[in-house]
Amino acid sequence: MKTQMLNYLKKSILNQKRAWILFLIPLSFSCLDMDQENVENTPTAYVSFFNGTSADNAIKIEVDSRVYDRKSFDFGQYIDYWYFYTGERDFSFKDPVSQQSYLDTTVNLEIEKVYSFFMTEDDSQLKTIFAEDNLETPEEGKALLRLVHLSSDSPEVNIYQRDKNDPVISDQSFLEITDFVSVDVGETDLILKSKGQNSELARINDITLREGRIYSLIIRGKMQAEGNSADALRLQLIRNYPNY
Secondary structure, three states: OHHHHHHHHHHHHHHHHHHHHHHHHHHHHHHOOOOHHHHHOOOEEEEEEEEEOOOOOOEEEEEOOEEOOOOOEOOOOEEEEEEEEOEEEEEEEEOOOOOOEEEEEEEEEOOOOEEEEEEEEEOOEEEEEEEEOOOOOOOOOEEEEEEEEOOOOOOOEEEEEOOOOOOOEEEEOOOOEOOOEEEEOEEEEEEEEEOOOOOEEEEEEEEEEOOOOEEEEEEEOEOOOOOOOOOEOEEEEEEOOOOO
């Protein structure tokens, strides 16, 4: 299924490339020096981004000194997988107003591989998790779920599903990300508890996990923030791949 997912993504991207090329032809035909075969055979990798910093913190992403997306990338926002040329790429995460760089990093993107950047804060310093996403096929009747811990003042935690005595994910600390694990599908609650005291810290009620889908559950915000504030400790569930 990993190959099927990548093929699906590449097909969508190529369709967008074709549409963009068709748009350019009447405007600048003489500038188009790459044929369709070369476009389709360009080696690519795929990268997603999640902003888990703070409520007043927007981020501008630059790749090799070029702006990746001119739209505001705000707290809690997820940018789905998009294609990037492979090899060593320089990523810079900046304040969109002052242009000050929060963090610069160089990563090596390999052909047909899938990656995610997760951004958070620790003492006002930007921290990132850069992970390769192993998008395998869920077992029949199951979904896949992983946990990403982006809350700097939260303890070691476990994740439970409704009416389950044992955690589906356990012993996770700040800046840790798990592998994808198999979970039951259907309507459920996802509950975040501290490991030591087993006290409930946050939850998502009445969500539906669908068979064959892949999800990331993100811990974001701060325990010390007021409960009704945008920076309060919360769970956020995202789909990692549009595999239907």
